[in-house]
Amino acid sequence: MRVIIFLIFFISASFGDLDFNSKTRNFSVELFYHTLQGSDRDVAISPYTVWSLLISLAYETTGRTWEQFSKVFLLTEDRSKIVEEFRKQRTSVVVNRAMNVSLTNFLFYDEQLNVHSDGIRRLENDFNFIATRLNFEAPQRAADSAFEFMRSHHEVASNILRLKEEDFLNATMVMSNCLSFIAAWSKPFNVSNSSRDYYRDGNARGSEMMMYVKAQLQFWKSESLHASFTQLPLGDDGRYCMLLVRPDSGHDVGRVLERLREVSLLDILNKMQEVAVSLGLGEVEVKLPRLAINSRLILNTPLSNMGLSDVFDQNFADFNNFAEDKIYVGDIAQTVSVYIREYGTIVSTTTPASPAFIPLEGRTPIKQVPVREPFIFFIMEKSTATVLFGGSYSKINVY
Numbered sequence: 001m002r003v004i005i006f007l008i009f010f011i012s013a014s015f016g017d018l019d020f021n022s023k024t025r026n027f028s029v030e031l032f033y034h035t036l037q038g039s040d041r042d043v044a045i046s047p048y049t050v051w052s053l054l055i056s057l058a059y060e061t062t063g064r065t066w067e068q069f070s071k072v073f074l075l076t077e078d079r080s081k082i083v084e085e086f087r088k089q090r091t092s093v094v095v096n097r098a099m100n101v102s103l104t105n106f107l108f109y110d111e112q113l114n115v116h117s118d119g120i121r122r123l124e125n126d127f128n129f130i131a132t133r134l135n136f137e138a139p140q141r142a143a144d145s146a147f148e149f150m151r152s153h154h155e156v157a158s159n160i161l162r163l164k165e166e167d168f169l170n171a172t173m174v175m176s177n178c179l180s181f182i183a184a185w186s187k188p189f190n191v192s193n194s195s196r197d198y199y200r201d202g203n204a205r206g207s208e209m210m211m212y213v214k215a216q217l218q219f220w221k222s223e224s225l226h227a228s229f230t231q232l233p234l235g236d237d238g239r240y241c242m243l244l245v246r247p248d249s250g251h252d253v254g255r256v257l258e259r260l261r262e263v264s265l266l267d268i269l270n271k272m273q274e275v276a277v278s279l280g281l282g283e284v285e286v287k288l289p290r291l292a293i294n295s296r297l298i299l300n301t302p303l304s305n306m307g308l309s310d311v312f313d314q315n316f317a318d319f320n321n322f323a324e325d326k327i328y329v330g331d332i333a334q335t336v337s338v339y340i341r342e343y344g345t346i347v348s349t350t351t352p353a354s355p356a357f358i359p360l361e362g363r364t365p366i367k368q369v370p371v372r373e374p375f376i377f378f379i380m381e382k383s384t385a386t387v388l389f390g391g392s393y394s395k396i397n398v399y
């Protein structure tokens with residue numbers, strides 16, 4: 001029986017055990033790398049939400065499925081210790097009264113599914129799932145009930161996360177989580193400094209709106225990574241930032257990301273802090289396009305390439321701690337929309353799981369051409385260096 005996992009996000013406008021946080025960071029960069037590798041276009045993902053959802057499933061598995069989880073997620077047998085660290089990390093990453101950030105998890109399971117009742121309880125108590133049983137035999141009704149259920153528990157989530165009839169077809173369980181993040185830049189761009197940048201390729205023509213700001217920012221240029229790093233602080237409590245990574249000319253985002261796998265993002269943040277303290281904050285000029293990214297990705301292949309394969313296999317998936325029935329994970333689909341504007345806000349009010357969500361424009365581009373200044377961005381919580389969102393920007397459509 002199929003379990004469907006949807007991870008859906010929108011952003012509008014971004015201590016615990018250090019060892020645990022470093023596992024999340026490692027996973028984040030690896031997942032981003034493997035997702036970009038398998039894609040011929042730019043990608044946007046939310047590694048933290050994939051991490052948190054899969055961690056909640058890890059301890060429900062046994063045998064080889066568990067061995068793969070423990071290897072990919074660097075987990076130990078001591079479940080209660082991991083849960084404790086997970087909760088601490090969750091608190092530092094997504095609990096912030098001054099900031100518009102929220103993470104909600106829902107779990108819908110079929111009336112016919114034979115689950116161990118303590119399995120559901122573990123997901124509710126330890127991983128904050130809001131769970132309910134539905135009748136999956138009537139998929140349209142199940143989708144409607146799921147919507148009502150979400151609306152009664154979390155208005156914002158129900159606006160952006162709309163499950164459909166086919167999500168309940170052939171499935172016995174639907175898990176979804178929804179992370180929204182809305183923040184203003186601490187040093188906003190001035191709209192009057194924004195200007196249009198044109199691209200030509202034969203007869204085809206495209207453009208992007210470039211925003212510009214000159215401000216005192218943390219900046220570091222690394223010779224060995226062949227990239228420069230700029231921190232754009234978000235909100236006003238200094239906890240979140242967008243880390244911009246620009247490859248040196250002649251180096252592409254894929255190669256820079258490959259080098260980032262060898263270092264820790266925390267080390268990069270620390271290095272930038274060190275530079276800021278010893279040399280002071282310099283005036284940095286930042287050019288950033290206005291962005292509207294709507295990305296929908298199936299993450300099964302990148303996760304399989306990282307070593308997590310049995311969980312997707314009808315014959316090999318082993319959820320013995322959770323259910324008497326045999327279940328496996330059908331798809332892990334993630335929808336991310338990112339809006340970057342002068343004031344910083346990134347807003348989305350779309351209906352994620354719907355295909356109508358994908359095309360941004362009615363026109364079909366003739367081709368994609370490389371942008372002049374490609375970059376990678378990470379929206380991060382700084383104390384843990386957790387990656388809430390990551391994306392690449394290297395090509396634009398020309399028409």
Ligand SMILES: *[C@@H]1O[C@H](CO)[C@@H](O)[C@H](O)[C@H]1NC(C)=O
Nearest residue numbers: 012097098099100101156182
């Ligand atoms: C957070 O965002 C929601 C949805 O856009 C909005 O209604 C709410 O007022 C915002 N809250 C804060 C504290 O900014």
Ligand SMILES: *[C@@H]1O[C@H](CO)[C@@H](O)[C@H](O)[C@H]1NC(C)=O
Nearest residue numbers: 002165166167168169170171
């Ligand atoms: C559901 O299963 C049936 C029979 O196996 C198949 O024909 C159909 O395509 C499946 N639908 C979905 C949405 O997976």
Ligand SMILES: *[C@@H]1O[C@H](CO)[C@@H](O)[C@H](O)[C@H]1NC(C)=O
Nearest residue numbers: 187188189190191192193194
């Ligand atoms: C933005 O630029 C305009 C025009 O130059 C100027 O009048 C305004 O004060 C600037 N706004 C900010 C917030 O700096």
Ligand SMILES: *[C@@H]1O[C@H](CO)[C@@H](O)[C@H](O)[C@H]1NC(C)=O
Nearest residue numbers: 190192193194195212213214
């Ligand atoms: C940005 O705007 C400021 C204020 O409007 C102006 O003084 C400055 O020349 C502008 N810079 C650029 C690069 O357009």
Ligand SMILES: *[C@@H]1O[C@H](CO)[C@@H](O)[C@H](O)[C@H]1NC(C)=O
Nearest residue numbers: 026027074260261262263264
């Ligand atoms: C991340 O984990 C992989 C696999 O365990 C390891 O090979 C790699 O060195 C780690 N990277 C960092 C930066 O710790």
